[in-house]
Amino acid sequence: MRKCPVDDFTLKTETYEGVAIDVCPHCSGVWLDAGELESVQAAQASDFRDVPTSGAMDSVRAAEGMAQARSETPRNCVVCNSGLVQKEYAFASQIIIDQCPKGHGMWLDKDELARLEMFYEDQEDLDKILASMENEGKGLGGFFTRLWGNLRG
Ligand SMILES: [Zn+2]
Numbered sequence: 001m002r003k004c005p006v007d008d009f010t011l012k013t014e015t016y017e018g019v020a021i022d023v024c025p026h027c028s029g030v031w032l033d034a035g036e037l038e039s040v041q042a043a044q045a046s047d048f049r050d051v052p053t054s055g056a057m058d059s060v061r062a063a064e065g066m067a068q069a070r071s072e073t074p075r076n077c078v079v080c081n082s083g084l085v086q087k088e089y090a091f092a093s094q095i096i097i098d099q100c101p102k103g104h105g106m107w108l109d110k111d112e113l114a115r116l117e118m119f120y121e122d123q124e125d126l127d128k129i130l131a132s133m134e135n136e137g138k139g140l141g142g143f144f145t146r147l148w149g150n151l152r153g
């Protein structure tokens with residue numbers, strides 16, 4: 001059985017957006033095996049164009065709210081027990097995740113998965129990112145290439 005890297009409770013397997021993930025019943029943190037986050041996002045990719053721009057939150061304020069100081073104790077990979085490495089999920093996301101240095105997956109604290117979804121579902125945010133990418137001459141393909149590249153590190 002996999003144990004929560006934060007509090008050592010046994011993780012429960014749950015289905016989220018059609019993807020099986022490991023959830024801690026105590027702290028609500030989530031372990032994602034390598035590839036599972038992409039699966040969650042792929043299931044939601046079709047939602048992008050349906051989000052009304054008027055309802056989108058300001059991406060700068062959102063990012064500031066997410067950029068919280070991290071003073072947590074180190075976590076270990078639930079698969080190999082290696083110390084997890086903290087890194088920003090994607091450029092400009094301001095979302096810090098704990099990743100296994102050997103590529104088994106990542107730990108998301110409570111709310112971080114929801115923040116990631118907010119990040120991707122926020123049409124205004126996406127437009128700004130795409131605009132910045134186009135300014136760099138990379139376009140949509142470059143956006144996703146960099147996104148997944150950052151995730152895999
Ligand atoms: Zn926990």
Ligand SMILES: [Zn+2]
Nearest residue numbers: 077080100104
């Ligand atoms: Zn590992």
